[in-house]
Amino acid sequence: MKEILMKYMTRHTSLSQAEQQSILEELIVQRFKKGTYLIKQGDSPTKKCFFVLKGCVRQYHIEDDGKEVTTNFYTEEQPILLFNFEEPEAQTSEHSLICVEECLLVVADLESEQEMYQQYSELETMTRRMMETYLSHAQNDFAKFVRASPEERYKTIIRNRPDLPTRIPQHQLASYLGITPESLSRIKKRIQ
């Protein structure tokens, strides 16, 4: 299963096969059952980060008024970071992470991550570039999302992540798109 990560590293770094191999050997891959919480809102913030090899993790948040809002879906080849950084002063996590399906994740804690960077400085370069790329994409997505109507948002998501609608319940997708389930239902009907 680690070949997914190897493929990813090859695409994003100039590390040699040998280096990649030794890095892979230090990684911890863990299997999680559907419904498992990686972290719950209110827990002390996790020191871990993840990389999705297989499966789907939903990030959500319970608001003050009790409403649940889905803020992200992480699927294959996506990193799950944050939480360590989002609110350094906060003593509890703002979000929950739950496995929507059976998941295979790379699990890393901050200390071992730091050690690996010291061992392989190229790895930190890769991570930096990866972060820059993700940030750039996030800013682009944001800009597009801002001026898109709910209908356009839906069209965009089925174009960019066509697997999502089949993997998750529609009301969660609606929440992720920032609209009501009723609206999503109408949009689907409108565009057939």
Added chain:
Amino acid sequence: MKEILMKYMTRHTSLSQAEQQSILEELIVQRFKKGTYLIKQGDSPTKKCFFVLKGCVRQYHIEDDGKEVTTNFYTEEQPILLFNFEEPEAQTSEHSLICVEECLLVVADLESEQEMYQQYSELETMTRRMMETYLSHAQNDFAKFVRASPEERYKTIIRNRPDLPTRIPQHQLASYLGITPESLSRIKKRIQ
């Protein structure tokens, strides 16, 4: 003027004062007049990135239908990255960057950046963390924005960046918020 950057580095790194000093000496700080383009949509993508010491840079985009949309405002202590990463295959820049005010910017190209990382590996660690932090914030902002009404978006922006409305014309702010100038005008009236 570089003390702004020094302050920034102290906040975000564990580099010594001496190290910081020698890094600062290698940096290029440049002054730009109001109305100067850092890059124009259609130009070949820049190899440069910037850090705002003073002033305000607007990022915008002309859409296929000819409409101009403002996608970002960069002000004091914000980095302007992207462009190198956003569309590696694209041969022309998707955006324009224009100085809204007289600006003082740190200008770095990718080559000298790479050299400095080799010289000061801690600097790359700082950049990686900075990117992680920005990404984390971007994801959070995104999640909040998604489910906010235009009115809530306006309230949020005047809370988080109270200087913006006074620095830029309102129709550009409206564009940035993803709404029409008419709507923004009505919102302002509604909330007094």
Added chain:
DNA sequence: ATGGTGCATTGACTTAAGTTAAGATGAGAG
């Protein structure tokens, strides 16, 4: 001073999303 241009505001109308509530469907538990 004056005309022009760009920007902000206001109004009338259209459109689509939110809200509330009621059914329809489907899967899982007992």
Added chain:
DNA sequence: CTCTCATCTTAACTTAAGTCAATGCACCAT
């Protein structure tokens, strides 16, 4: 097999943003 719960759909109504158009205002150049 049936009951239950969750999900999705549909409908009626409300609300606010988009659109189009007119007006007002301020700044600039001539």
